[in-house]
Amino acid sequence: MLRHAWSIALPAAAALLLAACGQETAPPAAPRPALVVQPQPASAVADSYPGEVRARFEPELAFRIGGKVSKRLVEEGQRVKADQPLAELDPQDVRLQLQANRAQLAAAQANLALVQTERERYQKLLDRQMVSRSQFDNAENLYRAGLARLKQAQAEADVAGNQADYAVLRAPQAGVISKRQVEVGQVVAAGQTVFTLAADGEREVVIGLPEQQFARFAVGQPVSVELWSQPNQRYPARIRELSPAADPRSRTFAARIAFDSSKAPAELGQSARVFVAHEGQPALALPLSAVTAEQGQAYVWRVDKDKRLQRVAVRLGAYGADSVPVLDGLAPGDWIVAAGGHVLREGQQVRPVDRSNRDVDLAAKE
Template identity: 25%
Template structure:
């Protein structure tokens, strides 16, 4: 009987010791955490819209004279320097006309030389009263007429030279061939488009802004443009045109002039236009916290606030539901759930629970 009682006491003692050991294991160490003291930051309501680059100096190039297209020297997408040849016409007829007018000028100049010689001879005789006034005036008139013929022939030669030059179509500025609208061995007329040519040194971006915010967009407003082809770089721009609207459309065209040129940008490239909207002075002061400070569960979005305890330098993690606004460059905008000067834990949310003791690390 005594032995049985001892065994029972030993078992009871072992159970008590096991129970005490479990309690000790459940006691977790105070967890060190990084934190952020909540303050009100100036935030901008930035909206993003898709845009496409286009040339501010786009032109449809055409010949000033008609004829048979002999050669097209470019293809769509080619980058062309100012003065480079775009296309040529068969200039045979224009060359013949030039040669004829050149011969006419030489003939007129020969007649002028003869008329001048005759005039000078008669003039000297007239001074000495050796010829009549009528004879003098006749020769003088012939000399003046020959001079007029030379001027006319020179004008005709200049015109013929221009016509000959017009059979060569050249790039008026540095640019890119957007479209080719004619082929070799086709007949074309004066003013008929041959290519669409877009400048590359003066690019702009066209985007569309919805009607609910168009009133907050102004000419002269600075914007930022990003291109997926160059994720490491941002481009500055300024709004130059705000369309009054298009009938039956819910978006308004907006034109942004890029403030800097780049040899890597071409017309037709897609990008993202970031517009900072005008907001009232009170609404722009909002709470913004780091993205890592925000957690998400079935109940929604939450943060852990470090609340001071009665122990020195010890805080208690308090789980707090929050309402998120827009994602800003510095983190999430908090619409509700936090107040200024509260301390938010910014890392290790998966190790926290409501009521856990924490210690703030030096950030």
């Protein structure tokens, strides 16, 4: 029995010994390479806001009386001249009102002629002492009342005549119909906007400013404008007007940007971009791929002198096409991981490399 047990135990021990000899300690994982860059001076970096070229003066046109639209004479986008008819109301009601006022005017004129004759007759009788003074005073009062009634009827007839003219809406000046808000057959009230006219003359750019940055803008602040039709060509401009209240839907504040020169080739409806430079702060720029965000907080991965990663929260400006200005959180000499930040972790050791996959000396500047 003992011999049998040894015959089983010895092969098993030999197998365990051989297995232990075959296992070697795994070498530590090599640090993963990480593309790093340093923040670059962003003197040319500025916040940019998309906008649209509009006319400086955009009056909203409306009828001065209410009624049913019988004719619409222009279309949206059509150029019009000063005093050109734009739309007409059904004139039947205003014509009837004008006829009624003219009839009242005629009645007032006839009444005045009658009381004037009576007054003159009573004046002669009074001179002969054939009537009392009170009878003459009564005739005098009737004459004065008739005269006042004639003036009232004349004014009402003039108003009715004006309202007949108000049935035709005319352009106050030359320009382009930028918006139409009426159709034939529609009943409109007095003062209801029918057309919006983009008047000829100065052109401006309308943009929306975010409420978290609204405090840094002021009327008269210099900016620059780039038109979509003129890429890489910026025109000097300034903020002419800031809205005191935010738009209830977009929560942005409207701003109107005026060109410093009338030579800017800006046409109605063109797309534009307004650039606002940063003041009083050294802006640094990073590639867009270097920035990651979590729960609304932007951050980057900084490589320390031991080649370990540190997560650093940053405050950013407006995003550009391929870079973003960093307003707070970084120093010019920091080394930042340029891509792949979503797979990194705090304290992880990396091997910094440049875009040519060469090792980077963190003690040297890029």
